[in-house]
Amino acid sequence: MQGPGMCLKLFLAFALLLLQCVEGGEVGRNHRDANVTGRCIEKERQALLAFKRGMVDKFDVLSSWGLEIQKQDCCRWIGVSCSNQTGHVLQLDLSYKVMDEHYYSLEGKMISPKLIELQYLHHLDLHGINFNGSQFPNFIGSLSNLRYLDLSDTLLGGKFPSQVGNLTNLQHLGLSFNDFTNAENLDWLPLLSSLRYLDLSGTNLSNVLDWPEAINKLPELTNLTLWECDLPSPILSPLSYINSSKSLASADLSFNHLSTSIFLWLSNYNTSLVYLDLTNNFLAGSIPDVLGNMSTLAHLDLSNNQLEGGDPHSFSRLCSLQSLDLATNRLNVSGQLAKFVQILFSTCAQNSLEILDLSWNGIAGSLPDLTKLSSLATLLLNNNKFSGVISGTHFSKLSKLQVLDFSWNDLAGSLPDLTNLSSLEILFLHNNQLSRAIPEIFGSVFSKLF
Numbered sequence: 172m173q174g175p176g177m178c179l180k181l182f183l184a185f186a187l188l189l190l191q192c193v194e195g196g197e198v199g200r201n202h203r204d205a206n207v208t209g210r211c212i213e214k215e216r217q218a219l220l221a222f223k224r225g226m227v228d229k230f231d232v233l234s235s236w237g238l239e240i241q242k243q244d245c246c247r248w249i250g251v252s253c254s255n256q257t258g259h260v261l262q263l264d265l266s267y268k269v270m271d272e273h274y275y276s277l278e279g280k281m282i283s284p285k286l287i288e289l290q291y292l293h294h295l296d297l298h299g300i301n302f303n304g305s306q307f308p309n310f311i312g313s314l315s316n317l318r319y320l321d322l323s324d325t326l327l328g329g330k331f332p333s334q335v336g337n338l339t340n341l342q343h344l345g346l347s348f349n350d351f352t353n354a355e356n357l358d359w360l361p362l363l364s365s366l367r368y369l370d371l372s373g374t375n376l377s378n379v380l381d382w383p384e385a386i387n388k389l390p391e392l393t394n395l396t397l398w399e400c401d402l403p404s405p406i407l408s409p410l411s412y413i414n415s416s417k418s419l420a421s422a423d424l425s426f427n428h429l430s431t432s433i434f435l436w437l438s439n440y441n442t443s444l445v446y447l448d449l450t451n452n453f454l455a456g457s458i459p460d461v462l463g464n465m466s467t468l469a470h471l472d473l474s475n476n477q478l479e480g481g482d483p484h485s486f487s488r489l490c491s492l493q494s495l496d497l498a499t500n501r502l503n504v505s506g507q508l509a510k511f512v513q514i515l516f517s518t519c520a521q522n523s524l525e526i527l528d529l530s531w532n533g534i535a536g537s538l539p540d541l542t543k544l545s546s547l548a549t550l551l552l553n554n555n556k557f558s559g560v561i562s563g564t565h566f567s568k569l570s571k572l573q574v575l576d577f578s579w580n581d582l583a584g585s586l587p588d589l590t591n592l593s594s595l596e597i598l599f600l601h602n603n604q605l606s607r608a609i610p611e612i613f614g615s616v617f618s619k620l621f
């Protein structure tokens with residue numbers, strides 16, 4: 172019968188074709204495999220050379236990048252890494268991290284649009300190269316394989332590049348300190364659902380009232396840096412946070428316009444937050460209770476605000492706290508410092524706290540009892556109004572204390588026996604009313620001073 176015979180023939184022909192294709196592919200790949208270590212892909216080499224032409228390389232940092240026959244393999248050029256399997260350029264890293272040892276001094280006129288040829292690129296780091304106001308290159312939104320993009324401190328200009336929202340594989344995005352115009356919104360941000368690291372410092376976000384919601388929608392985000400962004404304080408609506416992410420470990424929101432409502436937003440992260448920097452904001456009044464539930468917090472910087480203390484219980488559950496900076500606030504106002512310190516130091520933080528800074532607060536009264544802070548290494552109480560004598564009981568057991576600053580207070584009397592402070596390296600006592608010079612008997616300790 173003709174029908175089935177024809178079918179069989181067709182089938183055989185097709186099978187043969189398939190086989191050839193497979194073999195062909197196989198051979199081709201083997202062939203290329205053997206040679207990719209020796210030579211990069213020509214089209215990508217040309218793209219890199221075009222990129223180099225957009226740079227100002229006064230000190231010949233990119234000397235390994237060239238047309239010469241011995242420089243043919245662009246995979247060996249400084250800052251370039253290729254796939255061992257395919258030879259495609261995967262990584263271009265000209266940040267100071269890589270270039271430092273090569274006398275970093277690269278500048279740029281423009282980021283060449285030819286870079287679009289590097290379609291397999293997943294890591295692009297030009298951190299710190301001065302592009303002197305050159306426009307952010309739009310094509311970067313089309314490098315869809317990018318997982319890591321760092322264009323921080325590049326002085327790129329133009330409109331804020333919201334087209335990075337098209338780079339849906341991004342895990343790391345650094346765009347801090349450029350010359351972009353204000354970001355109008357962060358509507359593009361939730362598209363980056365794999366993002367773990369975000370740094371937009373120095374970008375004016377004063378008009379982006381819903382920035383907290385945009386951040387909440389990033390399920391994998393662990394590191395957030397938004398300092399000097401003119402950030403407005405969150406407007407709290409309980410609904411906004413219902414589906415919030417829970418992953419944030421590190422938040423630097425310093426130098427903004429935040430009020431204490433920020434703490435309520437941050438309580439979304441009360442099981443993940445390890446590092447929190449809110450220095451130089453508009454935090455005023457009491458430290459809210461919610462802070463006390465951030466039991467994973469290890470580093471807390473609230474300096475340069477107008478905080479007046481708070482319910483001492485605010486700190487009662489901070490069992491991992493290692494450093495607490497409350498410098499330059501108004502802890503003198505409420506007059507409950509003694510109670511505050513007492514509670515802080517009678518809770519679990521007493522065993523973990525290594526750095527305590529209460530300087531520049533105008534705090535009056537006698538020195539608090541610090542004996543329980545067994546891990547304390549740095550204690551800064553300078554520029555307050557502490558009065559009375561320094562008693563040995565204030566710190567007789569602080570064997571790990573290395574830095575102690577009591578300067579600019581109203582302390583009187585003589586210095587107690589400090590021989591038990593066996594780790595002490597730096598001691599500031601000046602500008603007090605202390606009656607005697609430092610006794611010689613403590614020579615063993617003071618030989619280490621200054």
Ligand SMILES: *[C@@H]1O[C@H](CO)[C@@H](O)[C@H](O)[C@H]1NC(C)=O
Pocket residue numbers: 254255
């Ligand atoms: C590629 O090969 C080099 C040298 O053999 C090796 O050091 C490097 O780790 C490999 N890279 C990848 C991504 O496998």
Ligand SMILES: *[C@@H]1O[C@H](CO)[C@@H](O)[C@H](O)[C@H]1NC(C)=O
Pocket residue numbers: 303304
């Ligand atoms: C930066 O650009 C300005 C013009 O926008 C120009 O006058 C200046 O010379 C440039 N600086 C450098 C270092 O190229």
Ligand SMILES: *[C@@H]1O[C@H](CO)[C@@H](O)[C@H](O)[C@H]1NC(C)=O
Pocket residue numbers: 312333334335336337359
């Ligand atoms: C993504 O790219 C498309 C076309 O390339 C563009 O129209 C769109 O505006 C981009 N999206 C964002 C968020 O920039």
Ligand SMILES: *[C@@H]1O[C@H](CO)[C@@H](O)[C@H](O)[C@H]1NC(C)=O
Pocket residue numbers: 353375376377378401
């Ligand atoms: C940020 O933008 C707002 C609104 O456009 C403006 O009032 C403010 O001065 C800007 N901040 C800085 C630091 O330029």
Ligand SMILES: *[C@@H]1O[C@H](CO)[C@@H](O)[C@H](O)[C@H]1NC(C)=O
Pocket residue numbers: 410413414
């Ligand atoms: C929270 O997420 C669920 C499931 O994705 C969705 O149905 C719900 O509408 C979301 N709620 C809010 C307030 O966004």
Ligand SMILES: *[C@@H]1O[C@H](CO)[C@@H](O)[C@H](O)[C@H]1NC(C)=O
Pocket residue numbers: 368393394420421445446
């Ligand atoms: C992210 O934050 C954590 C916790 O503070 C820190 O240990 C880590 O180094 C940060 N990662 C990056 C890439 O900055």
Ligand SMILES: *[C@@H]1O[C@H](CO)[C@@H](O)[C@H](O)[C@H]1NC(C)=O
Pocket residue numbers: 438460461464
């Ligand atoms: C702190 O945590 C406790 C127990 O998990 C909870 O009952 C309390 O409501 C929390 N307080 C705040 C202010 O979130």
Ligand SMILES: *[C@@H]1O[C@H](CO)[C@@H](O)[C@H](O)[C@H]1NC(C)=O
Pocket residue numbers: 438439441442464465
């Ligand atoms: C974390 O904060 C939420 C409110 O945002 C609260 O309901 C919860 O009890 C807190 N969890 C802990 C462990 O404190």
Ligand SMILES: *[C@@H]1O[C@H](CO)[C@@H](O)[C@H](O)[C@H]1NC(C)=O
Pocket residue numbers: 501503504532533534
């Ligand atoms: C708190 O300290 C500030 C600055 O040292 C001072 O101006 C203020 O009068 C003090 N207030 C009280 C109540 O002691």
Ligand SMILES: *[C@@H]1O[C@H](CO)[C@@H](O)[C@H](O)[C@H]1NC(C)=O
Pocket residue numbers: 563567588589590591
């Ligand atoms: C130093 O420590 C020892 C042992 O803990 C203690 O007996 C002694 O009183 C302490 N000396 C001073 C001056 O605090």
Ligand SMILES: CC(=O)N[C@H]1CO[C@H](CO)[C@@H](O)[C@@H]1O
Pocket residue numbers: 202205206209
């Ligand atoms: C296996 C293979 O094709 N090797 C080739 C790699 O490239 C060199 C020239 O650069 C050829 O000589 C090899 O034959």
